[in-house]
Amino acid sequence: xxxxxYITDQDEYVDHSFITPLFEIYLKKCMTVDILYFTDxxxxxxxKEEHHYVVPTRYKNMLLKELKQNNINLHSxxxxxxxxxxxxxxxxxxxxxxxxxxxxxxxxxxxxxxxIKCNEAEGKNQFLKRCVRAIQIKKETKIINSCDAFLPxxxxxxxxxxxxxxxxxxxxxxxxxxxALHTHQQHDSDETRFVYVGTLDKLRDFPTILxxxxxLENKSWKLYISTRDVEFANTLVEQYPTIKxxxxxxxxxxxxxxxxxxxxxDIGIALLPDLPIYxxxxxxxxxxxYSSGVPCLMTQSGHTSTxxxxxxxxxxxxxxxxxITEKLNYLLSLSKExxxxxxxxxxxxxxxxxxxxxxxxxxxxxxxAL
Amino acid sequence: xxxxxxEVLIIGGGISGTALFYELAKYTSVSSLCLLEKYEALATLxxxxxSNSQTIHIGDIETNxxxxxxxxxxxxxxxxxxxxxxxxxxxxxxxxxxxxxLGVGEKEVHFIKNRYHEFKVLFPYLELWDAEKLKxxxxxxxxxxxxxxxxxxxxxxxxxxxxxxxxxxxGAMSEALAEQAQKVSDIPTDIFYNTQVVDIFQxxxxxxxxxxxxxxxxxxxxxxxxAGAHSLxxxxxxxxxxxxxxxxxxxxxxxxENHFLNGKVYMVxxxxxxxxxxxxxPDILADGKTRFGPTALMLPKLERFKPGTYLDFxxxxxFDFHIVKIFWDLLGDSDIRNYVFKNFLFEVPLINKKLFVQxxxxxxxSLSVDNxxxxxxxGGVRPQVLDKKKEKLMLGEASINTGKGIIFNMTPSxxxxxxxxxxxxxxxxIVKHLGLDYYVEQFFEDLTE
Numbered sequence: 001x002x003x004x005x006y007i008t009d010q011d012e013y014v015d016h017s018f019i020t021p022l023f024e025i026y027l028k029k030c031m032t033v034d035i036l037y038f039t040d041x042x043x044x045x046x047x048k049e050e051h052h053y054v055v056p057t058r059y060k061n062m063l064l065k066e067l068k069q070n071n072i073n074l075h076s077x078x079x080x081x082x083x084x085x086x087x088x089x090x091x092x093x094x095x096x097x098x099x100x101x102x103x104x105x106x107x108x109x110x111x112x113x114x115x116i117k118c119n120e121a122e123g124k125n126q127f128l129k130r131c132v133r134a135i136q137i138k139k140e141t142k143i144i145n146s147c148d149a150f151l152p153x154x155x156x157x158x159x160x161x162x163x164x165x166x167x168x169x170x171x172x173x174x175x176x177x178x179x180a181l182h183t184h185q186q187h188d189s190d191e192t193r194f195v196y197v198g199t200l201d202k203l204r205d206f207p208t209i210l211x212x213x214x215x216l217e218n219k220s221w222k223l224y225i226s227t228r229d230v231e232f233a234n235t236l237v238e239q240y241p242t243i244k245x246x247x248x249x250x251x252x253x254x255x256x257x258x259x260x261x262x263x264x265x266d267i268g269i270a271l272l273p274d275l276p277i278y279x280x281x282x283x284x285x286x287x288x289x290y291s292s293g294v295p296c297l298m299t300q301s302g303h304t305s306t307x308x309x310x311x312x313x314x315x316x317x318x319x320x321x322x323x324i325t326e327k328l329n330y331l332l333s334l335s336k337e338x339x340x341x342x343x344x345x346x347x348x349x350x351x352x353x354x355x356x357x358x359x360x361x362x363x364x365x366x367x368x369a370l
Numbered sequence: 371x372x373x374x375x376x377e378v379l380i381i382g383g384g385i386s387g388t389a390l391f392y393e394l395a396k397y398t399s400v401s402s403l404c405l406l407e408k409y410e411a412l413a414t415l416x417x418x419x420x421s422n423s424q425t426i427h428i429g430d431i432e433t434n435x436x437x438x439x440x441x442x443x444x445x446x447x448x449x450x451x452x453x454x455x456x457x458x459x460x461x462x463x464x465x466x467x468x469x470x471x472l473g474v475g476e477k478e479v480h481f482i483k484n485r486y487h488e489f490k491v492l493f494p495y496l497e498l499w500d501a502e503k504l505k506x507x508x509x510x511x512x513x514x515x516x517x518x519x520x521x522x523x524x525x526x527x528x529x530x531x532x533x534x535x536x537x538x539x540x541g542a543m544s545e546a547l548a549e550q551a552q553k554v555s556d557i558p559t560d561i562f563y564n565t566q567v568v569d570i571f572q573x574x575x576x577x578x579x580x581x582x583x584x585x586x587x588x589x590x591x592x593x594x595x596x597a598g599a600h601s602l603x604x605x606x607x608x609x610x611x612x613x614x615x616x617x618x619x620x621x622x623x624x625x626x627e628n629h630f631l632n633g634k635v636y637m638v639x640x641x642x643x644x645x646x647x648x649x650x651x652p653d654i655l656a657d658g659k660t661r662f663g664p665t666a667l668m669l670p671k672l673e674r675f676k677p678g679t680y681l682d683f684x685x686x687x688x689f690d691f692h693i694v695k696i697f698w699d700l701l702g703d704s705d706i707r708n709y710v711f712k713n714f715l716f717e718v719p720l721i722n723k724k725l726f727v728q729x730x731x732x733x734x735x736s737l738s739v740d741n742x743x744x745x746x747x748x749g750g751v752r753p754q755v756l757d758k759k760k761e762k763l764m765l766g767e768a769s770i771n772t773g774k775g776i777i778f779n780m781t782p783s784x785x786x787x788x789x790x791x792x793x794x795x796x797x798x799x800i801v802k803h804l805g806l807d808y809y810v811e812q813f814f815e816d817l818t819e
Contacts, residue, residue: 011481013484040481041434041638042435042436042641043435043639044439045436046436046437048437057641058641061699253483
């Protein structure tokens with residue numbers, strides 16, 4: 001059986017809702033997978049449950065040396081994959097010939113680009129940062145092109161953010177976990193419950209959504225928000241005195257808590273401005289909603305429309321006040337049963353085309369072919 | 371020249387040396403034992419109650435410990451506890467205090483919550499305390515002001531307990547170990563004070579000759595050196611441990627004028643820093659006044675508050691390209707650089723208190739300069755080991771077992787907590803080497819759970 005070492009730049013305790021199903025459950029059916037996390041707090045290397053390594057962040061620059069010193073047989077790996085950290089990738093590439101593994105770079109999200117965009121949305125001049133980023137991307141692309149394969153979240157993301165990567169690409173997309181579906185709980189109250197989960201910042205332009213809600217004549221609704229940016233959310237909602245009583249803000253700490261919250265609602269919201277950072281892949285929140293059988297009102301993009309069909313298993317809306325208001329009015333006219341049926345269809349659709357089991361098989365096959 | 375022969379000779383009368391002295395006397399068939407101590411009494415250096423934090427580091431609130439390490443420290447910490455209970459030393463030299471690891475800010479709170487769930491399996495008594503609970507248990511960590519009206523704005527949580535033995539005077543325990551060793555055995559168990567070892571030689575018949583500064587000579591079949599940083603100094607003189615260097619880190623403390631915190635409060639550790647994060651402890655030798663610290667200052671000497679040892683430091687550092695590389699890597703990190711610089715400033719009169727208070731406010735936000743004073747005479751030296759082969763600073767303890775009848779131990783924190791565990795390891799080696807009997811059942815009954 002081939003063997004993969006997946007090095008993630010994430011902390012050992014973050015919610016690994018992507019890694020766990022894809023790498024630990026399904027990819028493990030095809031190959032041995034060891035996963036390496038970092039810790040900001042513990043002092044020593046730990047090997048947890050045989051296939052989990054936790055390494056103090058101070059060893060990042062000498063990671064493979066540290067693994068060797070802790071009796072990890074680096075010769076045993078056929079593949080070493082690094083997530084998002086180009087310095088770590090450089091380090092792994094340095095030892096590729098010595099240990100004879102294939103080096104893989106996983107690109108999950110263009111974080112720096114998002115940061116610049118957020119700053120611009122707040123009115124900050126980002127000219128210098130844009131220049132620095134352009135240079136960094138050149139350098140990073142060169143390093144990525146020395147790897148054996150590139151694993152972006154979607155083809156569109158590669159085209160938009162790493163167009164000059166020329167090595168083979170293997171798509172590593174978020175999906176639905178067939179083993180972790182939550183049953184949708186039909187609530188007794190008359191109102192329609194909407195839910196939004198995820199980051200809230202200037203760039204996501206949530207006021208447009210709140211404007212739409214506040215213009216609704218039908219007041220039989222509630223909006224649940226679960227976000228880490230609780231302060232931002234509170235400040236924002238305070239600006240809408242007419243509807244603030246209808247909005248509840250949460251900060252679900254774990255994936256289970258989040259899915260449990262979603263399961264108590266009727267319709268998920270994944271409306272985002274028309275920017276490549278949002279349209280180049282399906283937002284993870286969409287999978288979270290459908291995991292609980294909750295249908296989603298989402299922005300139509302090249303990506304989402306390859307999976308869903310408007311009014312069959314989802315609802316599409318342009319990111320404009322008029323369009324969102326119109327869609328919300330329409331959704332408020334639907335019965336709970338109609339809404340639930342759309343959610344069920346969406347979940348079935350995702351299980352057919354975007355589930356971690358299939359994605360893991362495809363990734364394993366493509367890795368073997370390298 | 372005076373000549374004495376012993377089957378086992380221990381150099382160093384601190385907590386590690388006396389622990390081995392006790393275990394050999396009580397649990398083996400050793401025929402004669404000797405302990406050589408450089409100074410006029412036992413535990414005058416790092417084991418002394420004023421030199422360390424008096425903490426039993428079991429691993430529950432030490433946030434830099436992995437679960438694996440905590441499993442080991444739990445066993446050894448329980449041995450210390452069982453020894454004290456066996457001889458009725460609870461509430462005399464060993465005490466129960468409330469203790470907690472405090473997480474401040476989103477990231478640390480997230481860490482503490484997860485760590486709590488991970489470690490509760492090993493430490494079932496642990497509790498998770500939120501801000502409301504902390505208002506009752508340790509209000510000073512919660513409030514911004516002295517009148518306790520404003521709550522600090524950051525998220526805060528603690529994991530802790532108030533049911534466990536937490537605090538011990540390791541100096542007094544060293545004395546108890548030595549006293550019990552001499553009481554429980556009818557073999558020669560000699561302790562010589564004011565006896566500084568300057569050289570050790572192995573003879574052709576595999577026994578050892580130990581030469582002291584006052585021109586005395588002792589011989590032994592087996593030697594264990596538990597002399598702090600001087601263990602490595604003596605190892606180097608015999609040609610052992612050349613791949614190691616020693617970096618003495620001095621720790622100082624600041625004391626409050628009166629009882630301040632209700633128990634031990636530890637902060638979340640930054641893994642880049644090899645030394646304990648700042649903490650607050652009730653001092654059992656100072657009427658429960660709170661002691662904040664330790665600071666961490668590299669000191670070019672091996673013993674604190676004692677004259678000399680500067681030259682010994684340079685010899686023990688074992689300076690070469692590898693040492694330069696270790697320092698380069700350490701100081702290349704801005705966190706460590708800032709930490710080193712800040713800790714240097716903590717020792718500079720006039721500004722030290724002000725700067726220290728700024729750091730200690732992470733524990734007690736309302737702490738002010740007039741609440742604390744520099745604890746003169748408190749603090750010790752942690753002999754941190756530099757591994758030249760791996761080119762890195764080693765955390766925790768190091769032992770050189772030559773396999774030839776001599777062992778050298780360097781035991782910075784949690785060395786005192788592990789004293790009986792480390793002694794057990796060395797005792798087993800000695801028993802094997804000398805073909806002695808080991809009363810294993812009695813040992814396990816007395817000292818383990």
